[in-house]
Amino acid sequence: MTSSADAPSTPSKSPRRPAWAGRNYTLLATSAFITALGANGALIASAFAVLESGGDGGDVGLVAAARTLFLVIFLLVGGAVADRLPRHHVMVAANALNFFSQGAFALLVLMGDPQLWQMMVLSALGGMGQAFFSPAAEGMLMASVTGEQASRAFALFRMAMSGAAVAGAALGGALVAAFGPGWVLAVDAAAFAVAGALRCFLDVSHIAPREPGGGLLSDMRDGWREFVSRPWLWGIVAQFSVVVAVVGAAEAVFGPLVARDELGGAGPWGFALGAFGVGTILGGLLMMRWKPKRLLFAATLSVFSLALPSAALAVPVPLPALVAVMFVSGVTIEIFGVSWITALHQEIPEEKLSRVSAYDWFGSVAMVPIATALAGPAESAFGRSASLWGCAALVVVATTAVLFVPDVRRLRRRESTPITGDPAAGRADVVGVVDSVMGAEIGAAATRDATPPR
Incomplete structure (x- = not known):
């Protein structure tokens, strides 16, 4: 059972933000907003990348299915890993994988003539990264807030993600029309890099080391x-x-x-x-x-x-x-x-x-x-x-x-x-x-x- 050493990060004393919005919560919310902006634009960009390479609706579905399949396959493993290792390490590693997979996807599109199998493989790697990231991120978020204001903190977090989804989709569609899908995918890769860098600064000194389990x-x-x-x-x-x-x-x-x-x-x-x-x-x-x-x-x-x-x-x-x-x-x-x-x-x-x-x-x-x-x-x-x-x-x-x-x-x-x-x-x-x-x-x-x- 959790000890007092597992307390969340020290609440902020800044008058410009509430007491429950501590350092970890602020870093998690900011980095999640950045990746949500990029990811919602990338959903549109990846579909148009397939279509512009000569694919049809079925090919778009295959690329999307590759991501979902690997997400489902690795989710349970990702959850177990996130409870065995420091969650912020798992999150940063997953962000690095998403950065490289999305960056490679962008490079293929910008160079011209990407192959369907290549896009499916890179999409699958993105799904794998999400499978490891999501359970770790959710656990980290819930451990970053406490007290009677927890539901308010979660509401604000979800509201920020909703805003990022709306803005990301609108911005992504406009950028795809103006510059093409390759550059939007590149922006998404950069968003993963920035978010991963921010997550490196999460304060985990209060979290007791994980006890080694049975495997x-x-x-x-x-x-x-x-x-x-x-x-x-x-x-x-x-x-x-x-x-x-x-x-x-x-x-x-x-x-x-x-x-x-x-x-x-x-x-x-x-x-x-x-x-x-x-x-x-x-x-x-x-x-x-x-x-x-x-x-x-x-x-x-x-x-x-x-x-x-x-x-x-x-x-x-x-x-x-x-x-x-x-x-x-x-x-x-x-x-x-x-x-x-x-x-x-x-x-x-x-x-x-x-x-x-x-x-x-x-x-x-x-x-x-x-x-x-x-x-x-x-x-x-x-x-x-x-x-x-x-x-x-x-x-x-x-x-x-x-x-x-x-x-x-x-x-x-x-x-x-x-x-x-x-x-x-x-x-x-x-x-x-x-x-x-x-x-x-x-x-x-x-x-x-x-x-x-x-």
């Missing part, structure tokens, strides 16, 4: 036991394995088709996606002030709204109605996201955060390639409208099912001691809460709950 497989099994011992945790991850998959298929496959045939093309669809992004930013602002007592109950109720975009596309509704639906979905997904990461921070032992995060990520993304691959055959077999109604129904069914898990309905926010001049004080209070909950619930073979990355 990587043993650590992965230990993470699995931690995961399955909590019905709320595996229940919501199972729910999101369905929700993320069908929402992803609806927005990645069916959405552009509906936009082309019914809404006037890519411009209106981009506007609707932008409304979702704006909603996530306002949702983050809401969660900086609202602290629902029953964390997971409020979070789960908010997920029902994710059925609305699929239903709206199934009708299909006029563009203003679709924009409103996407906006509402953006707001509510932030209610879920902030509540979820707050509950994880509250309930999971610090030394196991990355392993649990890896199982969360794995469950959330594992079915996405399957769902997107089946979207086309489903449209052929049942029709586009029926397939979209099916996506909406699956969101409702999966979300309703998880409400039958008692811990999802009952788990409550535990207020901890506000941060003072001694950063160990707040963390010690959280540790005491986790100890008491573990003793009561694991001893009875039950447990508890509560972020994407989502």
